[in-house]
Amino acid sequence: GESVGLHLPTLSVQEGDNSIINCAYSNSASDYFIWYKQESGKGPQFIIDIRSNMDKRQGQRVTVLLNKTVKHLSLQIAATQPGDSAVYFCAEEDAGTYKYIFGTGTRLKVLA
Amino acid sequence: KAGVTQTPRYLIKTRGQQVTLSCSPISGHRSVSWYQQTPGQGLQFLFEYFSETQRNKGNFPGRFSGRQFSNSRSEMNVSTLELGDSALYLCASSFNPGVNTEAFFGQGTRLTVV
Numbered sequence: 001g002e003s004v005g006l007h008l009p010t011l012s013v014q015e016g017d018n019s020i021i022n023c024a025y026s027n028s029a030s031d032y033f034i035w036y037k038q039e040s041g042k043g044p045q046f047i048i049d050i051r052s053n054m055d056k057r058q059g060q061r062v063t064v065l066l067n068k069t070v071k072h073l074s075l076q077i078a079a080t081q082p083g084d085s086a087v088y089f090c091a092e093e094d095a096g097t098y099k100y101i102f103g104t105g106t107r108l109k110v111l112a
Numbered sequence: 113k114a115g116v117t118q119t120p121r122y123l124i125k126t127r128g129q130q131v132t133l134s135c136s137p138i139s140g141h142r143s144v145s146w147y148q149q150t151p152g153q154g155l156q157f158l159f160e161y162f163s164e165t166q167r168n169k170g171n172f173p174g175r176f177s178g179r180q181f182s183n184s185r186s187e188m189n190v191s192t193l194e195l196g197d198s199a200l201y202l203c204a205s206s207f208n209p210g211v212n213t214e215a216f217f218g219q220g221t222r223l224t225v226v
Contacts (some may be wrong), residue, residue, distance in 0.1 A: 032212040043202050043217035051212055098167045102155040
């Protein structure tokens with residue numbers, strides 16, 4: 001696809017299983033985080049966000065967990081479907097600089 | 113509500129030329145950010161504009177520039193193109209980064225420099 005390099009970590013899951021994608025962020029002062037999904041040939045698509053005053057937030061089939069102690073985010077996708085195949089990025093908002101800092105991404109492959 | 117619109121979707125240019133890319137943000141969003149995406153470097157921040165003012169610039173050479181108009185539409189320009197400028201250029205629209213607001217991306221402009 002257009003978005004990622006060949007060295008991206010890849011997670012392969014069976015259709016119907018749950019997926020967990022992990023991300024480490026860099027700035028302990030960051031207080032807002034977003035998960036994006038990027039399909040081949042498309043721009044990143046907003047999935048879910050979380051603020052630092054929360055540990056967990058749920059959306060439709062997705063849950064984001066935030067562990068501020070170890071600066072770690074995870075995205076859980078329930079009952080993974082073929083349409084979930086994409087590259088997933090976490091992003092932290094750098095409040096002092098008006099930008100988002102992106103992780104390197106994880107490629108999710110859903111096996112039929 | 114319309115999403116973020118980037119034009120053109122694809123461009124092929126030769127080394128030494130210049131290029132202008134356009135981004136129309138979501139209605140009501142005053143912030144437009146630009147990112148370069150390459151396989152080797154991932155998503156790298158170029159610059160951010162808010163109400164026609166550049167508030168931050170990433171670590172890119174001066175050949176990369178941008179501007180924002182009063183209707184919040186933004187353009188970025190790359191002069192004296194190099195092969196290494198080949199990338200997907202993404203525009204992100206938000207209400208105001210830094211206040212816990214979502215950023216929404218366009219489909220990107222795929223620039224190929226030959």
